[in-house]
Amino acid sequence: MTTPTSTRSAAVIGAGQTGVTAALGLLDAGFEVTLYSDRDQRALRDDVPATGTALEFGETQQAEAALGLDTYTARAPRHTGLSVRIAGPQREELIQFDGHFEGYAGVAVDTRLKADERLTAFRERGGRFVVEQITPESLDAIAAAADLTLVATGRGGLSDLFPVDESRSPYTAPQRSLLTVTVTGLGHDESVFAHRSRAGGAHSGFSILADQGEGWWGPYLHKDAGPSWAFLGWARPGSEWEKRFGTADSAESALRVVRDLYRDHIDWDLPEVLAAEVIADDPHSWLKGAVRPVVRAGAGHTAGGHPVASLGDTSAAYDPIAGQGAQSGLIQAQRLVAAAAVHDGPFDAEWITRQYQAFLAARGDAANRVTRLFLGDPEFADIGGNLFAAAAVDPRFASALVGLLHRPAPFQRVDSLDTAGQFITEVTGEDAAALLASFEPAGRFSRSTFTGSLTATT
Numbered sequence: 001m002t003t004p005t006s007t008r009s010a011a012v013i014g015a016g017q018t019g020v021t022a023a024l025g026l027l028d029a030g031f032e033v034t035l036y037s038d039r040d041q042r043a044l045r046d047d048v049p050a051t052g053t054a055l056e057f058g059e060t061q062q063a064e065a066a067l068g069l070d071t072y073t074a075r076a077p078r079h080t081g082l083s084v085r086i087a088g089p090q091r092e093e094l095i096q097f098d099g100h101f102e103g104y105a106g107v108a109v110d111t112r113l114k115a116d117e118r119l120t121a122f123r124e125r126g127g128r129f130v131v132e133q134i135t136p137e138s139l140d141a142i143a144a145a146a147d148l149t150l151v152a153t154g155r156g157g158l159s160d161l162f163p164v165d166e167s168r169s170p171y172t173a174p175q176r177s178l179l180t181v182t183v184t185g186l187g188h189d190e191s192v193f194a195h196r197s198r199a200g201g202a203h204s205g206f207s208i209l210a211d212q213g214e215g216w217w218g219p220y221l222h223k224d225a226g227p228s229w230a231f232l233g234w235a236r237p238g239s240e241w242e243k244r245f246g247t248a249d250s251a252e253s254a255l256r257v258v259r260d261l262y263r264d265h266i267d268w269d270l271p272e273v274l275a276a277e278v279i280a281d282d283p284h285s286w287l288k289g290a291v292r293p294v295v296r297a298g299a300g301h302t303a304g305g306h307p308v309a310s311l312g313d314t315s316a317a318y319d320p321i322a323g324q325g326a327q328s329g330l331i332q333a334q335r336l337v338a339a340a341a342v343h344d345g346p347f348d349a350e351w352i353t354r355q356y357q358a359f360l361a362a363r364g365d366a367a368n369r370v371t372r373l374f375l376g377d378p379e380f381a382d383i384g385g386n387l388f389a390a391a392a393v394d395p396r397f398a399s400a401l402v403g404l405l406h407r408p409a410p411f412q413r414v415d416s417l418d419t420a421g422q423f424i425t426e427v428t429g430e431d432a433a434a435l436l437a438s439f440e441p442a443g444r445f446s447r448s449t450f451t452g453s454l455t456a457t458t
Contacts, residue, residue: 010340011036011146013134014153015044016051017111018312018329020118022150025067025337027127034128035119036142038155041129045116045223049284052180053220053230054111054326055079055204057406058104059363063334069118072109077188077219077227079106081203082402083196085268085445086388089211096442097391098197099402106204106218106406108230110182111326113223136161136303143306148340148347151300152311152329161300162310168360168368174290175319175375176213176234179245181254181286184228185277187452188219193272195446207266210376212241214321215258215266217273225279231258234321241265245288251278254286271450293319295368298356299349307349311336315356316364322374323405324367332359366408373404373411383420389439390424390432397435400427 008031012023015037023035037044056064061071079101086095123129134142135156143149151158186192192201204218213235220230235241244261248254255278262273279285295316300308312329339355340347373380373387391398400423404411414420421432428435 008032008147009034009145010148010150011142012150012152013139013142013158014151014312014314015039015115015119015129016152016312017054017115017326018333019150019152020115020122021064021067021069021330022152022311022333022337023127024069024118024122024125025333026148026340027122027125028068029337029341031148031340032128033122034130034146035122036130036132036134038131038133040131041116041119044119045112047284048112049287050111050182050223052111052287052320052325053108053218053232053323054114055106055108055218055323056327056330057101057106059407060327060330061104061107063331067334067337072107072114072221073105076107076109076221078202079108079204079219080199081197081399082206082405083193083203084206084208084388084391084402085196086208087210092441093443093445094441095388095392096445097395097398098199098203099391099395099398101406102399102403104406108218108220110221110223113221116223134158139308140302140304140306143302143308144304149306149308150311150336151308151314154314159296159314161302161308162296162298162314163300165295165297168295168365169293170372170377171293174237174292176236176321177242177245177288177290178320179233179235179248179254179257179286179288180231181251181258182220182222182225182228182230182279182282183255183276184225184279185275186229186272188227191452192450193217193269193448194450195268195448205269207269209265212236212239212265215261217269222279222282222285224282228279229276231276232320233258233261234319248286248288251283251286254288268445268447271448275450275452291317291319293317293368293371295364297353298359299352301349307347307352309336309347309352309356316368318367318371319375322367322371324371324408328363328367331363335359335362363408366412370404370408370411382417383414386417386420386424386432386436389436390428392442393435393439394428394430397424397427
């Protein structure tokens with residue numbers, strides 16, 4: 001057990017992956033830490049769904065390692081690249097490429113597993129865990145007693161303490177409806193999704209249908225089943241897919257929706273999808289919903305005027321299409337812990353805001369822009385068209401484009417077709433216009449011939 005070396009105290013509201021990571025980090029930095037949750041530890045592990053797939057790449061793993069935490073790279077099946085297919089509104093098969101992750105690998109870990117293991121470590125090392133529904137009123141007393149208070153959940157009106165940053169929040173509503181389900185029945189060797197990549201099951205598969213939405217399959221570490229696969233789908237508002245997503249009411253029905261979706265729209269991956277099986281022992285292995293992408297202020301105040309800091313999804317709710325939510329939350333937590341550990345003065349609103357602005361400059365703003373790129377935001381439509389076409393032509397640029405999921409910073413300066421061209425040229429060494437002129441539509445994607453464990457056909 002770690003004995004605190006400081007009389008400073010911290011309170012963390014919310015025991016999800018980001019909140020408990022920050023709490024454990026502050027505890028190890030010498031703070032007396034109290035972590036609040038509206039559910040007990042067993043319920044947090046077994047009575048709720050995982051909040052997305054939480055796919056993390058090198059920069060996030062570095063942040064976890066800096067806190068002395070398990071990055072799960074030795075336990076989870078690794079993502080070593082991303083295979084992309086893009087079809088037009090008339091189902092014309094336009095763009096295909098296979099980008100390799102260079103110098104890093106991704107891991108997608110059940111957030112319930114990660115939070116549970118870190119909560120266990122937090123309690124064993126002397127952290128105080130309180131099961132209580134926190135309201136804006138009760139938060140006032142908590143913040144009054146603590147030197148530093150982090151709010152890592154927006155439930156119960158807590159997010160309203162942090163004003164929306166309208167300049168960073170261009171959407172007034174969710175841009176996609178979401179459906180996710182975790183499955184077994186597939187391995188991770190080169191025979192799985194072999195039609196997409198020589199790497200097979202080591203690469204995630206991403207399909208974009210211009211008029212409907214997007215579908216993603218990737219290796220996953222489930223809290224009970226271990227190495228597995230996760231599907232995550234995004235349906236455009238008003239689309240046929242959105243109606244289908246809405247009919248899911250269990251893991252079994254969610255998987256049926258996905259199978260029918262691939263039969264009707266994405267047949268190139270169908271055999272693998274038919275081989276997938278639900279995790280029967282986990283009724284919460286699926287999720288549907290919608291997220292309005294929004295960025296809030298880093299600092300807020302309770303009714304009594306006590307400063308509190310937003311953290312994770314409370315700071316910025318990203319659409320999960322580019323996998324930036326969990327990554328940014330963990331990086332933000334690590335940066336806050338590191339700054340707090342060496343700070344001698346008060347943790348006032350000025351200090352909180354300064355740390356948040358530094359995080360936005362280092363990661364948050366670029367992650368927001370990359371998410372909008374993958375959402376097909378009209379502001380980035382022409383830019384995205386050129387970038388994805390360049391990826392189809394040149395494997396080096398394919399790796400650079402999918403590398404934005406790991407390190408989004410290079411996209412921060414891409415704000416026009418000219419700067420997009422400069423980005424292409426910098427990566428490939430080729431004239432961007434000449435490279436793009438050589439692009440030809442895919443014509444027809446390779447279809448899967450996978451025959452392994454085809455036990456589920458309905």
